[in-house]
Amino acid sequence: MANRSGSADLPLHGGRVPAWLADRMAKLGGVICQAIIEQYGRDELLSRLSHPFWFQSFGAVMGMDWHSSGITTSVIGALKRGLQPLERELGLYVCGGRGRHSRKTPDELVSIGDRVGFDGDALARASRLVAKVDSAAVQDGFNLYLHGFIVAADGSWVVIQQGMRDATSTARRYHWKSDGLSDFVDAPHAAIEGENAGEIVNLADHRAGRARSAQVDLLAELGPDGIVDQLIDLMPKKDLPEPAQMTLPHLVMPAHHDIREKDVMMRRLHGALAAAETQAPKDFTELLLVPGIGARTVQSIAQVAEVIHGAPNRFADPARFAMAHGGKDGAPFPVPLKVYDETINVLRYAVVKARLGQTEQMEAIRRLDTQSRQLEKTAKGPGFQDYVAEEWRRSPEYGGRTVFDDAAEPFARVKKTAR
Structure with missing residues (x-):
C-alpha cells in the first residue's frame, strides 16, 4: 500500500495568478522538473510531487503565495x-486541473493512452476512483474542486487533488501515488494535507474493511429506503478515535499572509546565502558567463538547487523558499523579475549542456546545494527583518512586481500592506 507523507493546514485564498507570473512559473517549473529527471529519473519526480512538503516548497520557490491553497x-x-x-521527450503528461478541467481528466487519459500505448481506460477509471474516495469514502467536510493527474509513459502516476471547506475558509490537499498502490479503498493515500477538523468518516482507512463490506450487505438486504429508516432510529454515536492520517507529522500553514521569522529556518537560509557568496566565484565560472547573471541570482539558484537535490526533511519550512523569488502579493517582497528570468536562463543552460554530455554546470548546481548544507552549521547572516528590508529597498533594481501593480499607487500600497 502507498505510504502517507503527512498532512497540512492550508488557508483558502481566492485571487488570480497574473500572466507575467504564470508564464514564468510554467518556465521555471518545467526546467526544475527537467533537472530532477536528468539527475534522478522520472520516478523520483513523481515521488516528490506526491510529497506535500516538497510540493508546497516547489510552489513557494516559483513566487506563488507561500502558504495558501492557491x-x-x-x-x-x-x-x-x-x-x-x-511531454514526448520526458514521457510525462499532466491532465486535469480546476473545475471543468478536472472533469476532462478521464478523456485526456484515454486520448494520451491511445497515442503513447498505456491503458488509458484503466487510468481513466483510476482517476474517477481517486476522486470518489476523497469525495465520498473520506467524508471530512471538504468538497473537491481540483483534480490533477500526472502520468508517465510507463503508466505510473501521481494524483494531486484539493477540496475546500467554506465554513472554516480552509483547504485540504490529497496526494496519491500509483507506486505500491494495491487497493483504492484500503489506505490508498500517499498523503493528505489539511486542517484536523475533528471527527470524520474515513471509509478508505485500512481499519474500515468490515464497515465497507457491511455497507454492501446492508444495501443488498434493506435497500436505500430501508437504510434511511434504520438511521433515523439510531442514537448519536460516541466519539471515535482520531483517524490515523491525522496523527502523522503534518505541515501547519498559518493564516497570516506575511512571512515571519518563526516561519523560516534561518540557519538554512544563511547556509544558502553563504554558499552563494563564498563558493560561487570558484564553482560557477561557466554559469556566470551567462549574460546578466549576478550575485543575487546565485542566491536564488542556491535555493532552487535545494528543491532539485534536497532530501524530504529539508522542506519543513516552505516559507524559506519564498525568499528566492518573493511572492506575487508582496510577501515577503515583490517578485524580482530580472532575477527570476536569470534563474530560468541558468537552469536551462545547465540542462541543455547536460543533455549534450557536458555535466559541469549541473554538477556545480549540485555542489552549491551540498555547500549550503555544510555552511549552515556555522554561517552567520542578516536577521530576517534586515534581509526582507534589503529586498524591498532593491526591489526596483531587480524589477520587483506584485499583483497590485495595475492599481493606483501600486508600489506604495503593497509595501505598506505587506509590512
Missing part, C-alpha cells in the same frame, strides 16, 4: 503548460 492550482497549471511541449 499553490495547488497554480503549480498544477504551471506544470501543465510548462511540460506540454516536452
Whole structure:
C-alpha cells in the first residue's frame, strides 16, 4: 500500500495568478522538473510531487503565495503548460486541473493512452476512483474542486487533488501515488494535507474493511429506503478515535499572509546565502558567463538547487523558499523579475549542456546545494527583518512586481500592506 507523507493546514485564498507570473512559473517549473529527471529519473519526480512538503516548497520557490491553497492550482497549471511541449521527450503528461478541467481528466487519459500505448481506460477509471474516495469514502467536510493527474509513459502516476471547506475558509490537499498502490479503498493515500477538523468518516482507512463490506450487505438486504429508516432510529454515536492520517507529522500553514521569522529556518537560509557568496566565484565560472547573471541570482539558484537535490526533511519550512523569488502579493517582497528570468536562463543552460554530455554546470548546481548544507552549521547572516528590508529597498533594481501593480499607487500600497 502507498505510504502517507503527512498532512497540512492550508488557508483558502481566492485571487488570480497574473500572466507575467504564470508564464514564468510554467518556465521555471518545467526546467526544475527537467533537472530532477536528468539527475534522478522520472520516478523520483513523481515521488516528490506526491510529497506535500516538497510540493508546497516547489510552489513557494516559483513566487506563488507561500502558504495558501492557491499553490495547488497554480503549480498544477504551471506544470501543465510548462511540460506540454516536452511531454514526448520526458514521457510525462499532466491532465486535469480546476473545475471543468478536472472533469476532462478521464478523456485526456484515454486520448494520451491511445497515442503513447498505456491503458488509458484503466487510468481513466483510476482517476474517477481517486476522486470518489476523497469525495465520498473520506467524508471530512471538504468538497473537491481540483483534480490533477500526472502520468508517465510507463503508466505510473501521481494524483494531486484539493477540496475546500467554506465554513472554516480552509483547504485540504490529497496526494496519491500509483507506486505500491494495491487497493483504492484500503489506505490508498500517499498523503493528505489539511486542517484536523475533528471527527470524520474515513471509509478508505485500512481499519474500515468490515464497515465497507457491511455497507454492501446492508444495501443488498434493506435497500436505500430501508437504510434511511434504520438511521433515523439510531442514537448519536460516541466519539471515535482520531483517524490515523491525522496523527502523522503534518505541515501547519498559518493564516497570516506575511512571512515571519518563526516561519523560516534561518540557519538554512544563511547556509544558502553563504554558499552563494563564498563558493560561487570558484564553482560557477561557466554559469556566470551567462549574460546578466549576478550575485543575487546565485542566491536564488542556491535555493532552487535545494528543491532539485534536497532530501524530504529539508522542506519543513516552505516559507524559506519564498525568499528566492518573493511572492506575487508582496510577501515577503515583490517578485524580482530580472532575477527570476536569470534563474530560468541558468537552469536551462545547465540542462541543455547536460543533455549534450557536458555535466559541469549541473554538477556545480549540485555542489552549491551540498555547500549550503555544510555552511549552515556555522554561517552567520542578516536577521530576517534586515534581509526582507534589503529586498524591498532593491526591489526596483531587480524589477520587483506584485499583483497590485495595475492599481493606483501600486508600489506604495503593497509595501505598506505587506509590512
